[in-house]
Amino acid sequence: MMSENEEKELLASGHRMCAGCGEGTAMRAILKEAGPNSIATVATGCLEVTTTAYPQTAWEIPLIHAAFENAASVASGIEAALKQMDKKGETNILSFAGDGGTFDIGFQALSGMFERKHNVTHICLDNEAYMNTGIQRCSSTPYGASTTTSPSGKESIGEDRPKKPIARIAGAHDIPYAATATIAYIDDLKKKVNKALKADGPAFLHVFAPCPTGWRHGSDDTIELARLAVETGVFVLWEAEDGEICDIKITKKPKERKPVKEYLKKQRRFAHLTEEHIEKIQKEVDEKCEQYGF
Amino acid sequence: MSKVKITIAGINKKAGSSKEYKTGGWRTMKPEVDVEKCIQCFKCFDYCPDGAVKKTEDAIEFDLDYCKGCGICERECPVKAIVMKVEEK
Numbered sequence: 001m002m003s004e005n006e007e008k009e010l011l012a013s014g015h016r017m018c019a020g021c022g023e024g025t026a027m028r029a030i031l032k033e034a035g036p037n038s039i040a041t042v043a044t045g046c047l048e049v050t051t052t053a054y055p056q057t058a059w060e061i062p063l064i065h066a067a068f069e070n071a072a073s074v075a076s077g078i079e080a081a082l083k084q085m086d087k088k089g090e091t092n093i094l095s096f097a098g099d100g101g102t103f104d105i106g107f108q109a110l111s112g113m114f115e116r117k118h119n120v121t122h123i124c125l126d127n128e129a130y131m132n133t134g135i136q137r138c139s140s141t142p143y144g145a146s147t148t149t150s151p152s153g154k155e156s157i158g159e160d161r162p163k164k165p166i167a168r169i170a171g172a173h174d175i176p177y178a179a180t181a182t183i184a185y186i187d188d189l190k191k192k193v194n195k196a197l198k199a200d201g202p203a204f205l206h207v208f209a210p211c212p213t214g215w216r217h218g219s220d221d222t223i224e225l226a227r228l229a230v231e232t233g234v235f236v237l238w239e240a241e242d243g244e245i246c247d248i249k250i251t252k253k254p255k256e257r258k259p260v261k262e263y264l265k266k267q268r269r270f271a272h273l274t275e276e277h278i279e280k281i282q283k284e285v286d287e288k289c290e291q292y293g294f
Numbered sequence: 295m296s297k298v299k300i301t302i303a304g305i306n307k308k309a310g311s312s313k314e315y316k317t318g319g320w321r322t323m324k325p326e327v328d329v330e331k332c333i334q335c336f337k338c339f340d341y342c343p344d345g346a347v348k349k350t351e352d353a354i355e356f357d358l359d360y361c362k363g364c365g366i367c368e369r370e371c372p373v374k375a376i377v378m379k380v381e382e383k
Contacts (some may be wrong), residue, residue, distance in 0.1 A: 012310035013345045013360035020364030024343025051312065055298050058312035186340045212364075220365030220378075223341050272322055 001102045008060075010036065015058035016050040020060030020219025022124050022226065023047055025183045030094075030207070033193040035094060036061060038092040043071035043101030046132040046211075047125060048078055070114035071095040075120040092197045093119065099126040099140035103166050114173035114202045121196045122236055124166065127211035135214045139164040142234075143284070145269045147214075152272040162284070170204035171245035177203035179239035179251075183210075184227035188251060190237060199241075208235045216268030227280045228263040230254065233284075233289040253294050259287050313360075317344065321363035322344035323378040329353040331375035338376060 010031035019026045023046060031038070037141035040063045042048045043160055048065050051058040066074045066156035075095035076132050082088040097106050130136040131146050136152040146158035171178035181189040183241075189207065196203035210225040212218065217225060230237040230252055237252040260282050264270040273281075301307075332353035339347045339354060346361035347354050353375075368376045 001330060009345050011345065013357065014312035014313050014315045015344070016315075016317070017343060019343075019362035019364060022341050024311045024345075025341055025366075028343070028345060029340065052306070053312070054304065055306060055308075056311040056314060057306045057309065060310045081311070183341070218365070219363075221352075222343075222364070223366055223370055 001292055005023070008032070008036070010034070010060040011051070012060060014051055015048055017036075017046070018211075018213050018219070020212045020222045021046075021050075022183050023050075023210060024127055025186075025223070026189070026207050026209045026234065027051075028190055029183070029186050030193050031061065033190045034092050034094060034197060037090055040064075040094045040096060041066060041071045041074040041078070042095075043097035043106050044068040044132075045098030045101050045125075046127070047096055047098060068101055068105075070103060070109045071097045071106055071137045072120065072122055073109040075122070076113045076116060076118040079120050080116045088119070092121065093121055094197075095122045097122070098130075098132070099124060099128060099166075100130045100138050102126075102205060103139045103164050110170070110204075111173065114175050117197050117201050120190070121193075121199075121205065122170075123193075123196075123205045123207060125207050126166075126208050127214060128163075128207050129211075129214050131211050131214040140166070144162055144264075144273050144281055145215075147269070148180075148274060157273065158269070167204060167206040168245065170206075171243070171248075171258055172241045173202075174243040174245075175199075175204060176242055177200045177239070178245070179204070180206040180235065180237055182207065182226045182230060182235060182237065184223050184230065185219065185252060188237065190281040194252075195239070195241070214269070216271075217266050221266055225263065225266060228258065228266070232258045232260045232263045233285045233294075234263055236292050238290070238292070248292075250256055250292060250294065257289065257294075304380050317358045317362050321361060321381050323357075323365060324358070324381045325356050325361060325363070325365070325367055325376050325378055327339045327354055328354070328375045328377070331373050333373055333375075335372060337372065341366050341370050343344040
């Protein structure tokens with residue numbers, strides 16, 4: 001049975017996320033694991049606009065929204081101030097950002113936070129484009145996805161560049177903990193949040209959260225798609241402890257990998273892809289999985 | 295529109311005040327649970343993005359003030375105890 005603490009919702013209902021939003025599921029689990037003794041910063045993005053519609057807030061823990069690029073810097077400042085005042089104790093400092101606020105715009109601040117070795121956990125909620133502003137492409141958008149700034153058409157197959165391996169890049173800063181997780185495996189996600197918070201120094205968690213609005217799938221497919229992404233090998237779940245980025249541990253290995261087609265066919269952002277494109281994506285996923293050793 | 299008083303630096307002191315806004319009105323489909331079939335695995339509780347599933351002693355119940363009707367609970371229920379029905383106004 002779960003303790004009373006775990007039962008307490010730290011992300012209140014009434015937030016304005018779309019029906020079936022993966023971030024809602026992720027945030028409820030993450031904040032429950034972090035507990036009430038936490039301070040958070042949040043970068044501009046879906047999470048910020050949906051949870052802080054003035055004059056209301058869905059947060060039950062102290063939160064600062066700064067700007068798009070500096071969630072990690074503000075979190076560094078909070079950590080440094082608490083340490084200076086001798087009040088750090090068991091307080092968890094979290095910085096949240098979407099994929100835009102982590103992969104692109106917030107990357108410099110994030111890299112600086114890792115380099116200065118602040119005891120902050122950065123959590124990236126990845127829905128693979130700038131969904132809040134209207135589905136613009138990002139360096140997290142996968143190959144072949146149609147977005148409003150990489151539309152598919154006669155001359156284009158949509159996004160033509162691969163997804164940036166952000167968690168491996170974060171891990172390469174020699175930080176004590178870097179991991180990937182997704183909302184289909186809540187226990188795994190909570191375990192990784194716990195490890196990230198307990199790590200002595202900066203930690204990075206890449207959380208994969210499907211978006212019904214931007215990916216154009218049914219609102220009830222959200223969890224299924226997160227699961228399929230792992231089962232097909234599109235998104236690999238792993239963790240690297242103590243800066244051992246060359247010795248990562250795969251935390252969920254599908255027994256038999258499903259074809260990527262099953263994952264792609266459920267989303268309208270991939271609806272224009274021909275068999276040839278799908279084969280190309282399958283080949284890339286196979287190569288990536290071989291790299292990871294399965 | 296009621297008047298909103300802006301605080302210094304926009305500081306909001308009322309934690310969890312989003313509960314004042316009922317998102318149940320967004321719903322077109324409404325979940326219903328068969329208490330007899332429920333095995334209390336609480337997958338629906340974990341997966342609900344809106345915290346609209348409440349645990350009860352022998353099963354679960356829905357907080358229809360906040361349920362947006364996404365249907366994740368129906369899809370993820372391992373024993374098919376939850377069914378989505380068209381919302382009647």
